[in-house]
Amino acid sequence: MSDAEMERIFLENAATAAAGTHSVSDTGDLLAALGRVVAIDSPVFCPGMTELEKAAAALFPVRAADYAAAAVTVEEVFGAVAETGTIVCSSEGGRAVQAGLLPAHHVAIVRRERIFGTLDDLFAAIAFAPPTNVTLVTGPSRTADIELTLAIGVHGPEKLDIILV
Amino acid sequence: MSPEQTSLAFRANSVCALEDSALRAAMKQATDTFGTKRADAFAPVADLEALRDRASAIRDDVLANLPMYVDRFVASATRAGAVVHRAEDAATAREIVRTILADRGARRIVKGKSMVSEEVDLNSHLEAAGMEVVETDLGEYIIQMEGETPSHIIVPAIHKNRRQVGRLFADRLGVPYSDDPQALTKIARKALREKFLSADAGISGANFAATDTGSLVLVTNEGNGRMVTTVPPLHVAILSVEKMLPSLADLPAFLRLLPRSATGQTITSYVSVITGPRKPGDATGAKELHIVLLDNGRTEILAGESRDILKCIRCGACMNVCPVYRTVGGHAYGWTYPGPMGIILTTLLTGMKKSHPLVDASTLCGACVDVCPVRVPLVDLILGLRKRKVREGFADPRERRGMEAFGKAAAKPALFALGQRLAGAFWPLVRALGGKDVAGRMPSPAKTPLRRRLP
Amino acid sequence: MRVLLFGTCLVDTFFPEAGEATVRLLRRFGAEPVFPKGQTCCGQPAFNAGYEAQARAAAEHFLREFDGDDPIVTPSGSCAAMVKHHYPRLFRDDPKLLAKAKRAGERIHELTQFLVHVAKAHEAGLRGKGTVTYHASCHLTRSLGVREEPLTLLSSLKGAAFLPMPDAARCCGFGGTFMAKLPEISCALADEKAASIEATGADTVTGCDSGCLMNIADAMRRRGTKIRVVHIAQLLAEGL
Numbered sequence: 055m056s057d058a059e060m061e062r063i064f065l066e067n068a069a070t071a072a073a074g075t076h077s078v079s080d081t082g083d084l085l086a087a088l089g090r091v092v093a094i095d096s097p098v099f100c101p102g103m104t105e106l107e108k109a110a111a112a113l114f115p116v117r118a119a120d121y122a123a124a125a126v127t128v129e130e131v132f133g134a135v136a137e138t139g140t141i142v143c144s145s146e147g148g149r150a151v152q153a154g155l156l157p158a159h160h161v162a163i164v165r166r167e168r169i170f171g172t173l174d175d176l177f178a179a180i181a182f183a184p185p186t187n188v189t190l191v192t193g194p195s196r197t198a199d200i201e202l203t204l205a206i207g208v209h210g211p212e213k214l215d216i217i218l219v
Numbered sequence: 220m221s222p223e224q225t226s227l228a229f230r231a232n233s234v235c236a237l238e239d240s241a242l243r244a245a246m247k248q249a250t251d252t253f254g255t256k257r258a259d260a261f262a263p264v265a266d267l268e269a270l271r272d273r274a275s276a277i278r279d280d281v282l283a284n285l286p287m288y289v290d291r292f293v294a295s296a297t298r299a300g301a302v303v304h305r306a307e308d309a310a311t312a313r314e315i316v317r318t319i320l321a322d323r324g325a326r327r328i329v330k331g332k333s334m335v336s337e338e339v340d341l342n343s344h345l346e347a348a349g350m351e352v353v354e355t356d357l358g359e360y361i362i363q364m365e366g367e368t369p370s371h372i373i374v375p376a377i378h379k380n381r382r383q384v385g386r387l388f389a390d391r392l393g394v395p396y397s398d399d400p401q402a403l404t405k406i407a408r409k410a411l412r413e414k415f416l417s418a419d420a421g422i423s424g425a426n427f428a429a430t431d432t433g434s435l436v437l438v439t440n441e442g443n444g445r446m447v448t449t450v451p452p453l454h455v456a457i458l459s460v461e462k463m464l465p466s467l468a469d470l471p472a473f474l475r476l477l478p479r480s481a482t483g484q485t486i487t488s489y490v491s492v493i494t495g496p497r498k499p500g501d502a503t504g505a506k507e508l509h510i511v512l513l514d515n516g517r518t519e520i521l522a523g524e525s526r527d528i529l530k531c532i533r534c535g536a537c538m539n540v541c542p543v544y545r546t547v548g549g550h551a552y553g554w555t556y557p558g559p560m561g562i563i564l565t566t567l568l569t570g571m572k573k574s575h576p577l578v579d580a581s582t583l584c585g586a587c588v589d590v591c592p593v594r595v596p597l598v599d600l601i602l603g604l605r606k607r608k609v610r611e612g613f614a615d616p617r618e619r620r621g622m623e624a625f626g627k628a629a630a631k632p633a634l635f636a637l638g639q640r641l642a643g644a645f646w647p648l649v650r651a652l653g654g655k656d657v658a659g660r661m662p663s664p665a666k667t668p669l670r671r672r673l674p
Numbered sequence: 675m676r677v678l679l680f681g682t683c684l685v686d687t688f689f690p691e692a693g694e695a696t697v698r699l700l701r702r703f704g705a706e707p708v709f710p711k712g713q714t715c716c717g718q719p720a721f722n723a724g725y726e727a728q729a730r731a732a733a734e735h736f737l738r739e740f741d742g743d744d745p746i747v748t749p750s751g752s753c754a755a756m757v758k759h760h761y762p763r764l765f766r767d768d769p770k771l772l773a774k775a776k777r778a779g780e781r782i783h784e785l786t787q788f789l790v791h792v793a794k795a796h797e798a799g800l801r802g803k804g805t806v807t808y809h810a811s812c813h814l815t816r817s818l819g820v821r822e823e824p825l826t827l828l829s830s831l832k833g834a835a836f837l838p839m840p841d842a843a844r845c846c847g848f849g850g851t852f853m854a855k856l857p858e859i860s861c862a863l864a865d866e867k868a869a870s871i872e873a874t875g876a877d878t879v880t881g882c883d884s885g886c887l888m889n890i891a892d893a894m895r896r897r898g899t900k901i902r903v904v905h906i907a908q909l910l911a912e913g914l
């Protein structure tokens with residue numbers, strides 16, 4: 055699978071799983087995209103740990119100190135899986151995986167080169183020494199527990215946006 | 220609640236269920252939807268049969284070497300910092316969990332969906348010890364509020380319609396009545412969010428346990444499983460021993476099969492792989508992770524002729540297609556696990572004496588075998604249990620006499636022909652007495668049977 | 675070609691017309707059906723209820739009666755599946771009978787299998803009338819894997835319209851002794867099946883197993899529906 059092909063499949067599958075998808079080419083575009091998907095005055099949690107997160111964090115005047123109090127989490131995630139349109143969150147490097155879980159809106163930044171083609175590729179990469187927590191996230195939180203009718207945002211986010219950089 | 224097993228009353232239970240029109244409508248709608256969704260989800264999968272073969276072979280290998288894999292899991296999980304407890308039976312498992320919680324002064328417990336915890340009836344034991352146990356899976360939350368048990372292993376409240384849930388929430392939570400699933404979901408989210416943030420401990424199950432890394436794998440949709448395992452400081456996971464997968468690298472095959480079979484999704488919203496508790500430098504994970512491995516008769520099942528039921532990955536597909544389950548729902552089976560896999564597991568785990576009518580609760584239509592992602596030979600296992608029922612003397616004595624006579628006549632054509640003629644003579648009487656029973660629903664024997672019509 | 679006809683106990687005792695129709699069809703397509711007079715039952719009632727010794731007795735008798743090399747034809751998917759799939763298991767620890775059982779499994783054909791694959795009856799321009807729908811019985815479909823043959827035959831009928839039934843392969847609730855042990859569920863399932871049949875608008879429903887057809891006919895009677903329920907052998911033989 056070529057990189058372009060993988061990217062296309064990933065975006066398509068992520069969209070099918072009801073995630074918002076955005077594809078940008080550089081940091082400037084990323085900030086513009088963030089400006090579009092995040093309401094600028096909502097309390098945002100951004101760990102500010104990676105280059106992209108540092109750039110993103112500067113954009114938001116209202117910052118939540120803790121993800122539990124945030125309306126939005128903006129973070130760069132470990133990677134993605136094209137096969138299923140999944141983003142992969144990892145606890146590696148002292149990251150709080152639950153930061154993307156508690157706020158109602160999760161914005162995940164993924165670097166293009168971090169897309170794995172299949173679930174096998176992903177697990178081959180992490181199976182040797184998995185960190186404490188690896189969570190595969192595909193679309194927003196959902197349930198069909200009442201009459202098998204889909205309802206979004208049970209305990210996790212109601213909205214998931216993925217920005218591919 | 221602490222449910223009494225009512226499997227012996229399967230027929231009476233099913234008659235009640237048949238008269239409950241709300242239940243029947245809910246079951247029909249839900250299982251029809253499942254059927255369509257499952258078919259759609261598998262349609263684009265190339266080489267599905269090869270995928271099923273692979274998953275089946277992995278599960279076979281696990282069962283063939285289960286003690287070794289369990290030991291390996293215990294070692295790996297311990298190395299990752301978890302504390303692993305082995306529980307021989309339900310009572311031991313309950314007590315282990317209670318002690319872990321009590322020793323740490325935990326009083327407010329949030330719980331993710333776990334059929335094993337239902338199997339050992341964990342909640343009532345913890346509640347009796349003064350703890351508050353809140354089910355956080357929406358379906359479990361609903362039935363806990365109603366004081367019921369799950370009627371499906373994936374969708375616990377499958378038997379309820381939206382109006383029933385709306386009235387329940389209005390009654391118990393004092394919220395305005397709504398029958399909109401999205402609105403009801405919002406109500407539950409709000410009520411449960413507070414519980415998560417103030418909980419002392421989380422209890423979860425696990426779908427798989429990887430023996431090479433000691434990881435637990437949770438396959439969920441709502442996010443409550445993630446909350447339970449990452450927000451409170453203490454996480455207790457309870458799972459049965461057969462949930463092992465040799466390696467974390469085996470997981471993809473099961474991630475492709477389980478969600479598609481269960482809910483018709485390509486993958487669930489969340490798949491969490493948890494390897495040990497929070498370590499220095501981590502910002503994720505419970506500070507303490509305890510894993511309770513339940514045997515509860517599985518080692519014995521492993522040694523017997525029904526061992527293949529332990530291949531089951533609890534997707535629920537077999538019940539969704541089962542004509543009996545679809546018609547009477549899960550509660551009629553009278554214990555934790557319903558449907559075809561439930562017939563087998565219940566009989567094996569609770570004993571023939573408490574459950575023998577269940578082995579007859581199948582038309583042997585084989586729809587379950589067609590859909591089982593890991594090729595559990597459900598019909599053969601049910602047939603095996605029927606033999607055991609007869610062998611152990613739980614068959615109806617009239618049936619036994621009838622079958623013995625049948626065996627003789629089937630081997631002696633003259634006797635067989637005589638039987639045919641007698642049946643013809645007595646049929647009007649048999650029919651008159653039979654009512655809804657079998658004779659009343661069959662035509663009379665032909666005046667001249669085929670054997671006397673042909674040259 | 676000589677073929678051994680296994681009538682099955684149900685057809686023999688309750689539905690001899692389906693057996694006679696089978697004979698007519700076989701003759702029409704050049705086969706010489708022989709009815710071994712000592713035949714009884716394949717043993718399914720005992721086997722499915724857990725009485726292995728009795729099932730074995732019936733199966734051993736069947737293997738004696740149907741010994742030889744001639745093809746065996748039976749108007750029942752369920753009984754054919756019993757011989758093909760369960761006999762080898764019954765005799766797993768008896769090498770001689772096991773070999774016979776396996777051989778019988780290779781020789782046995784459910785009627786529509788024989789009519790399509792051997793007799794090519796679907797090319798013979800059989801006549802039909804009215805509108806026909808089809809119930810795909812469980813063991814025929816899933817155990818024996820016979821899915822297309824009945825449809826091939828029915829859609830070849832000149833003058834009849836074939837109307838497919840939704841969920842045609844869903845169980846009708848017969849299940850052999852199931853019908854007697856859990857009659858309430860059995861009736862509920864038969865009702866559901868009857869409703870599917872009625873929804874097609876067909877005037878006739880057919881199938882390859884007289885047990886299921888009997889159960890369906892009973893549901894029709896209870897519901898006061900006038901749809902004709904008939905074994906596929908009879909339906910096809912009418913068009914000869």
Ligand code: SF4
Nearest residue numbers: 531532534535537591
């Ligand atoms: S037996 Fe098979 S179909 Fe049934 S729940 Fe288990 S894995 Fe799923």
